[in-house]
């Protein structure tokens with residue numbers, strides 16, 4: 001098992017790099033996705049044009065595809081690095097429903113410790129694993145929307161084109177919810193942002 005090279009950092013260099021590139025990709029994907037969505041408004045409403053990216057459908061699609069490659073690259077890089085450095089086990093294991101409930105209670109009663117930023121509490125572990133799963137769902141449903149003929153099995157599993165479109169939308173809403181909570185939590189403990197930026 002390859003060891004983390006930078007032992008003095010709270011978060012290793014590769015994680016910090018991949019985290020911010022991934023965050024940029026996700027934000028571009030959401031804003032350009034709203035532009036693309038506005039062409040149909042299939043959920044019965046439209047996003048205000050001021051919060052969309054790309055100015056028109058074609059522009060939105062170009063931003064969306066460009067950021068899609070960045071998301072792929074960061075997700076793949078994270079997957080490889082987290083596997084070879086043993087990060088999965090170290091940061092995200094163990095995780096249990098009982099532990100999540102206990103840490104949730106401690107969060108709301110102000111008892112949760114942030115003394116060691118290297119160690120994630122059970123709520124962090126569960127939420128980060130959940131958002132990674134959400135990214136997988138976004139990528140899979142996005143693949144079906146992009147190339148429905150080339151991915152017939154995935155298309156069938158996701159309920160055909162319309163099913164994949166709905167799943168893609170719901171996964172986007174979940175991601176927006178995550179970002180709001182994640183950013184508020186990070187701002188409440190600003191030293192975590194410093195650690196994710198500079199490593200210490």
Ligand code: HEM
Nearest residue numbers: 019022023026027091124128131179182183186192193196
């Ligand atoms: C926009 C999409 C974003 C996604 C998908 C995302 C996802 C994640 C994930 C999965 C982790 C855990 C990674 C690991 O330890 O292996 C993490 C950590 C972290 N993120 Fe984000 N993030 C996003 C945006 C942001 C933003 C905008 C901020 C700053 C305000 C931020 C601040 C942090 C911090 C400080 C951590 C360190 C862990 C902690 O102390 O809780 N993230 N993020």
